Amino acid sequence: MPKSNNTPYIIMGLLNHEPLSGYDIKKRVSVTISHFWNLGYGQIYPALAQLERAGMVTRYDDPSSKGPEKHLYAITGDGKEALKSWLLLPDDKEHVRYEILLKLFFGGRLGSEKNIGRIQAFSSRQEKNLKTIRLFKAELEKMLGEGPDHLNYYLTALFGEYIYSAYIEWSREALKLLGAANK
Amino acid sequence: MPKSNNTPYIIMGLLNHEPLSGYDIKKRVSVTISHFWNLGYGQIYPALAQLERAGMVTRYDDPSSKGPEKHLYAITGDGKEALKSWLLLPDDKEHVRYEILLKLFFGGRLGSEKNIGRIQAFSSRQEKNLKTIRLFKAELEKMLGEGPDHLNYYLTALFGEYIYSAYIEWSREALKLLGAANK
């Protein structure tokens, strides 16, 4: 999805709570927003350098770090402003890409076994995702009273729960239809 | 999502039924698989040229076409083989990107009005998508007896119905929670 470039805003959104290193950012992203928007190191480190050049964040070295040097980044006033204007913009439509549906769509002549196996693997993957997001959601539920942020975090976890459940329900229905056609 | 390069296989999958032009392919994609994998002209035309060079498709000019010249492409034996091996490969995990969740996640301090408006716009969009996919699904339902392909097409439309419905249900629940927090 070129032309969006949300990467710097994701970073600034995280830095808006506390200073973090590139490595920290990657971990935060992995456990929270990676379900709906993932980032790699190859995006994070260059974006941090660019944000620093633009005066959106400032860098300083963590004195308490052992081992490799740790660079912490903090958001500046300009960064906060930029983050806010981005938040006020309307959101672009969602982008999805399901290779499983591509192979299902074109794989009618493959025999139902192949298609059944494919859907079963998909369903198992989604069961795992559902478990993960439910743990996360349960954590957030405990903190719902603590300010407006937690409700919003909770809503994104709830989204995941709805979607993963829908994947699983579709799988069950699809397997039923394929099984019936097989006889 | 670089490194997948499913574009040529999508094209060959479509050509496996009948010869088509680049323009035709774009239209087919739009009404069928665009819900889970879209392609632009900037991908289709170069991919067709490359497939021709690789001997996967052959090109000939449509004699019956009026106006601009129309180039039809047909799949070759090599192309059919390549398509089949791709179909037998396991599928890569799904890739999703929801800008709305990004802005929800970071937008807790914006005030619930903004967040409510965002979700309402999202929900309307999904209502439209749901209507579209239901029309498509109804068409396919009529043809379910006509060979194994139609069941598979139907399953992808069913997927869309499940997902769009889940989006809408989540929206309703999220709006309820935001409304309650607002009081």
Added chain:
DNA sequence: CAATTCATGTAAGGTGTTACATGATTAC
């Protein structure tokens, strides 16, 4: 007669993934 659709393609630029390179510290 104006707008839309038919029809093909290229070029530029941005985004995202993967592999590579490096090395210290901690846990088992």
Added chain:
DNA sequence: GTAATCATGTAACACCTTACATGAATTG
């Protein structure tokens, strides 16, 4: 002592989007 984790970054490449360029035929 070996594996995993901490930690930073670069480079190459592939992919995708957008804008551009062109022009005929059809529909209202």
